Amino acid sequence: MADSRDPIQELVIAARRKQILDAATQVFAEKGFHRATIKDIARVAGIADGTIYTYFASKTEVLLAILHRLNESTERSQQFLQGGEQDFRVFVQEYIRQRISLVWPNAEVFRAVLPEVLVNAELRELYTQQVLIPTFEIGERYFRAQREQGKLRDLDVQLTVRAVAGSVFGLLVIQLLGDEVIASRWEELPEVLTTLLLDGLRAVHEAPVEEGERDADAH
Amino acid sequence: MADSRDPIQELVIAARRKQILDAATQVFAEKGFHRATIKDIARVAGIADGTIYTYFASKTEVLLAILHRLNESTERSQQFLQGGEQDFRVFVQEYIRQRISLVWPNAEVFRAVLPEVLVNAELRELYTQQVLIPTFEIGERYFRAQREQGKLRDLDVQLTVRAVAGSVFGLLVIQLLGDEVIASRWEELPEVLTTLLLDGLRAVHEAPVEEGERDADAH
Amino acid sequence: MADSRDPIQELVIAARRKQILDAATQVFAEKGFHRATIKDIARVAGIADGTIYTYFASKTEVLLAILHRLNESTERSQQFLQGGEQDFRVFVQEYIRQRISLVWPNAEVFRAVLPEVLVNAELRELYTQQVLIPTFEIGERYFRAQREQGKLRDLDVQLTVRAVAGSVFGLLVIQLLGDEVIASRWEELPEVLTTLLLDGLRAVHEAPVEEGERDADAH
Amino acid sequence: MADSRDPIQELVIAARRKQILDAATQVFAEKGFHRATIKDIARVAGIADGTIYTYFASKTEVLLAILHRLNESTERSQQFLQGGEQDFRVFVQEYIRQRISLVWPNAEVFRAVLPEVLVNAELRELYTQQVLIPTFEIGERYFRAQREQGKLRDLDVQLTVRAVAGSVFGLLVIQLLGDEVIASRWEELPEVLTTLLLDGLRAVHEAPVEEGERDADAH
DNA sequence: AATGAATGAGAATTCATTCAT
DNA sequence: TATGAATGAATTCTCATTCAT
Secondary structure (H helix, E strand, O other): OOOOOOHHHHHHHHHHHHHHHHHHHHHHHHHOOOOOOHHHHHHHHOOOHHHHHHHOOOHHHHHHHHHHHHHHHHHHHHHHHHHOOOOHHHHHHHHHHHHHHHHHHHHHHHHHHHHHHHHOHHHHHHHHHHHHHHHHHHHHHHHHHHHHOOOOOOOOHHHHHHHHHHHHHHHHHHHHOOOHHHHHHHHHHHHHHHHHHHHOOOOOOOOOOOHHHHHHHHO | OOOOOOHHHHHHHHHHHHHHHHHHHHHHHHHHHHHOOHHHHHHHHOOOHHHHHHHOOOHHHHHHHHHHHHHHHHHHHHHHHHOOOOOHHHHHHHHHHHHHHHHOOOHHHHHHHHHHHHHOHHHHHHHHHHHHHHHHHHHHHHHHHHHHOOOOOOOOHHHHHHHHHHHHHHHHHHHHOOOHHHHHHHHHHHHHHHHHHHHOOOOOOOOOOOHHHHHHHHO | OOOOOOHHHHHHHHHHHHHHHHHHHHHHHHHOOOOOOHHHHHHHHOOOHHHHHHHOOOHHHHHHHHHHHHHHHHHHHHHHHHHOOOOHHHHHHHHHHHHHHHHOOOHHHHHHHHHHHHHOHHHHHHHHHHHHHHHHHHHHHHHHHHHHOOOOOOOOHHHHHHHHHHHHHHHHHHHHOOOHHHHHHHHHHHHHHHHHHHHOOOOOOOOOOOHHHHHHHHO | OOOOOOHHHHHHHHHHHHHHHHHHHHHHHHHOOOOOOHHHHHHHHOOOHHHHHHHOOOHHHHHHHHHHHHHHHHHHHHHHHHOOOOOHHHHHHHHHHHHHHHHOOOHHHHHHHHHHHHHOHHHHHHHHHHHHHHHHHHHHHHHHHHHHOOOOOOOOHHHHHHHHHHHHHHHHHHHHOOOHHHHHHHHHHHHHHHHHHHHOOOOOOOOOOOHHHHHHHHO
């Protein structure tokens, strides 16, 4: 399909695929994967039903391609974090800003993709391997490096990284569920979230807890 | 149907409904709402297809009933937080513990319900009104009370409450996406999450930030 | 079923059958045979679904029983015509009056029964044999007798008898199709129809046609 | 679908619709609307089940389309009666000939359509408005005109028109009920029926009734 | 390559009938 | 006998996919 060596052909093909994926993303987000029909997608894309099958082998492949596209933008945005020799506070702040500005403009893509990923083992595996694990590894590597340099307290790296990532993700899901507060104020999220995650809720008014005390709390 | 005044009948009916809902939850979680067929559910429940329609008007009504059941357990578990005159640290700790021990045993219920809720406007409205908004209101009320008593720094209540709730929710979604770390270590989550949210990432090794400094950060 | 020799039993059984048939007639007339469910009939009859099967072997048997009941009233009303040594004009008048006062009060029974009879070969056969043919035979016999006595012109007995019977039947069907004129004025029908059939449309203003003339017309 | 402006396409579409309607008419007539399945119709039409839904939105729409087709041929055949300045005898004769030659070749269409029309309020309304009322109006208008010109005795126009139309209709229904005499001799019907309706049963052998006499009869 | 009609497998739902209580 | 829950065959309709044009 994309094997044609003619570069103009390839451009045309890429454009057509994009056209279909854009339409599919919109329709999946509106109706969900199953209620969306190939006819719906074709209509929004302005082409005939059959044409979709020239570019994608099946409806599921369309969803997969959307997932891949999402994956690519994720990767692209993570690259710059890789270098990460920054100061911890700056790193966290930047990480959260990144995630949010990656995730929010694609909120509808997530709505299109997430429900099916949650429920389809094959897609889930794909997403885990290609998106989740790499994302967490970057975070874990950085946290471990920080800890070794004594710049981070002795926290559970695996779970903490997931908690940080999860807080962004959870806010996204809450918005997708229809929360209007987040929908209207998401530009303020990076600031609020960064402060929360760096300094915690009690930051100002409580004295920092003693080691023993915290252990007691946490047991 | 449930109008029968015969208490034994009612018991039988309730049991049958539970049997169907349990089966449906399992099947929805495995295959998703749409790929799950009435036949699948009936087979798992050990009854005939048609019997389901004696107890529920449609496949969607089955999903709705699962959502209501989830709602009820949520409400029940939130009741005791209502009184909330506890110490702040205890409250947060308890809140997170609550949420996690409510959500995790029901992880598969969420997997069954969440994808469809994300994508079905009617269900979404229902979930928002009956679960999300009440949950956030409890948190907001408590946070405001604390802040008025000077026990909490001047944070953005609306967004912070959502961030706290979101962190639990996000971790759930990450698990549902197949993350094995969370799946195997979720019992440690309350502790890690409480510490993170109360004390922040930098708690120990950094000195608490000065007011001015934090303001600068947070901008 | 009706084999019980206990006369009280038989009364009870007959009453229950009537109760079911009345309900079924009403429901069939409202919804048609197929859209009417056993549940509908049971509800109208004020009994449980299953009970119907104590008195009738199947839904079709219920329809059949309605047909039989209709048949019986037809027969009963025809008996007195059998003797028929009356004057021709009185006979026709009486015949039409009969038919109309038999058919109209049972209009809804016809609506219940006719559609299915039109389309179900078995019922059709039954109706033809038990109702139609006997009815026509009475008429044919009378007409032939009249003709032999020179009291009737040399008309086509078979077709004319059917035309007379058909005119009543056709008016019924037109009413069942929703014609409001007939519905509201059916009590005037016997008079109008008798005059029409006895004297024809031109009765007054034209001179009776000559034999030859009529033949020319009719050819 | 039928919006296509390509005239060849439209021809193809019209042919396919006809193919389906013909098959449906046959199957509905054989089994009745409800016992006839989409599969039956598709098999007779020689196409796949699903194809029917490319041309008709539902099984009921197929029936409706049959009704419309019947309606169109009715209208077409009535047009030439509209002009109606003919002699009364010729008019009646022509009217009956018309009706019979319209109705008989379509007997099976009536069998397909009538049962459902009798029982389905929506279809009934449609049939009444589009077929019955216009048909009666033509007749009533003509009869009134004749009466004003003194060519017709002072009969009840509304009921008489219905009685004339009903006699044709009733004969059709009697045939549909399985009467073999009418089935085999329907070509003789126009003649017999015209004579009956114009001259009445007693035409030859009785003297025309005196006014007073007829009044006495009729009431 | 693009089209869109045709296909037919598959799903939700209905409902006559059965049968344990 | 009466009940009404349970059954599962049968039906309508949808829609991903194919393929002739």
